[in-house]
Amino acid sequence: MNLLPNLLSSLFPFDARIDTRLGYRHLVMAYCVVWVIQVCYVCYLVLQWKSAAGTAAKPERYNYIERGRG
Amino acid sequence: MMATWRGAGLRHNMASSHSENLLRIEPGMTKALACLCLCLTVVLIAIATYIGLSVVPPDADQGNVGRILYYHLPNWVAMSCCFFVNLAASITYLASRNRSANLALMADALAVSTAEVGLVFCSLGLITGSIWGRAVWGIWWTWDARLTATLVLWLMYVAYLVLRKVSTGGQSRTLAAVLAIFAYCDVPIVYMSTRWWRTQHPAPVFFGGPNAGIDPSMKPAVSWNIYAWLAWAVLLVGLRIAIERRRQLAAQAEAAEALEFIA
Numbered sequence: 026m027n028l029l030p031n032l033l034s035s036l037f038p039f040d041a042r043i044d045t046r047l048g049y050r051h052l053v054m055a056y057c058v059v060w061v062i063q064v065c066y067v068c069y070l071v072l073q074w075k076s077a078a079g080t081a082a083k084p085e086r087y088n089y090i091e092r093g094r095g
Numbered sequence: 096m097m098a099t100w101r102g103a104g105l106r107h108n109m110a111s112s113h114s115e116n117l118l119r120i121e122p123g124m125t126k127a128l129a130c131l132c133l134c135l136t137v138v139l140i141a142i143a144t145y146i147g148l149s150v151v152p153p154d155a156d157q158g159n160v161g162r163i164l165y166y167h168l169p170n171w172v173a174m175s176c177c178f179f180v181n182l183a184a185s186i187t188y189l190a191s192r193n194r195s196a197n198l199a200l201m202a203d204a205l206a207v208s209t210a211e212v213g214l215v216f217c218s219l220g221l222i223t224g225s226i227w228g229r230a231v232w233g234i235w236w237t238w239d240a241r242l243t244a245t246l247v248l249w250l251m252y253v254a255y256l257v258l259r260k261v262s263t264g265g266q267s268r269t270l271a272a273v274l275a276i277f278a279y280c281d282v283p284i285v286y287m288s289t290r291w292w293r294t295q296h297p298a299p300v301f302f303g304g305p306n307a308g309i310d311p312s313m314k315p316a317v318s319w320n321i322y323a324w325l326a327w328a329v330l331l332v333g334l335r336i337a338i339e340r341r342r343q344l345a346a347q348a349e350a351a352e353a354l355e356f357i358a
Contacts, residue, residue, distance in 0.1 A: 036148060037148060037159070038148060038149065038153065038159050038162075039159060040153065040158065040159060043153060043158035043159070044153075044158040044159050044160065045158075045160075045230075047229075047230055048157070048158060048159065048160035048230045048231075049159065049160070051160055051163070051226050051227065051229060051230035052159055052160045052162060052163060052230075054226050055163045055166060055167070055222075055223045055226045055227060056144075056148075056163075056166060058219070058222055058223065058226065059166050059170070059219055059223060062215065062218070062219055062222075063215070063219075063327070066215050066331070067331070070331070070334050070335060070338065073338050074334070074337070074338050074341070077338050077341035077342050077345065078341065
């Protein structure tokens with residue numbers, strides 16, 4: 026259960042003489058937010074890539090009139 | 096009528112074998128290259144993060160919370176580069192749209208890709224700045240010149256992407272390119288805002304004059320993080336361009352089939 030706090034304390038330095046709890050929380054928050062948003066954006070791009078691949082792989086004879094685009 | 100006009104341009108494009116070569120993607124090679132770039136960039140970011148968090152000393156005034164700088168600053172550098180490339184690509188699109196369809200399409204793909212990736216970095220810059228501000232200034236946000244100009248910049252690029260998403264007319268790419276040129280006018284204002292006005296945001300640290308700058312002990316963390324996040328930005332832009340080119344190819348194939356059907 027203490028895995029996450031232990032991991033965070035080993036990754037993010039904290040010195041009680043110069044740091045406040047608020048400052049430490051915000052340091053962790055800033056780094057985590059950057060990673061979460063970047064990973065989310067990469068996931069979005071991968072989904073878009075798959076979606077674009079699906080569009081590109083449509084059958085050759087594609088009837089526009091039947092699909093209501095004509 | 097519209098389909099015929101588009102198709103005429105398309106036939107002209109597809110007649111050239113050179114253009115076909117430009118549009119062709121070698122799946123295996125691209126995937127391997129992308130994986131290699133991804134691995135190298137992730138390693139670079141890991142090293143940069145380690146240096147930022149563990150190697151360099153804490154800030155003399157702010158303590159360890161000052162290490163937010165090592166993620167906050169690279170976001171702005173990456174954003175500035177992306178928006179500059181977006182400007183160049185938009186101008187190229189406007190200049191080449193009636194001369195070289197392939198160049199225009201490539202420039203358009205680059206423009207939309209850099210705008211999207213730049214917006215991600217701009218959002219992250221605003222968010223990390225806000226988190227840092229809460230810890231150091233005691234406030235999440237203030238309407239000073241730097242922050243307000245940046246928010247306006249963010250809104251303009253959101254508008255650019257919304258325009259591209261919702262507009263379906265034949266002129267949407269041209270309108271987006273013009274909007275991108277107007278939006279970029281805010282970038283120098285954002286950069287100069289701390290020189291022109293008194294702001295809550297600190298005075299320029301880099302290129303700010305004789306008394307500005309950072310302690311030499313902080314430089315490795317700043318440089319490594321800037322290079323690492325720039326590499327990440329290049330990777331994201333590359334992936335986004337590949338997606339856009341796929342869409343363009345699919346749209347061209349659809350238009351060609353529609354033409355065939357009409358004929």
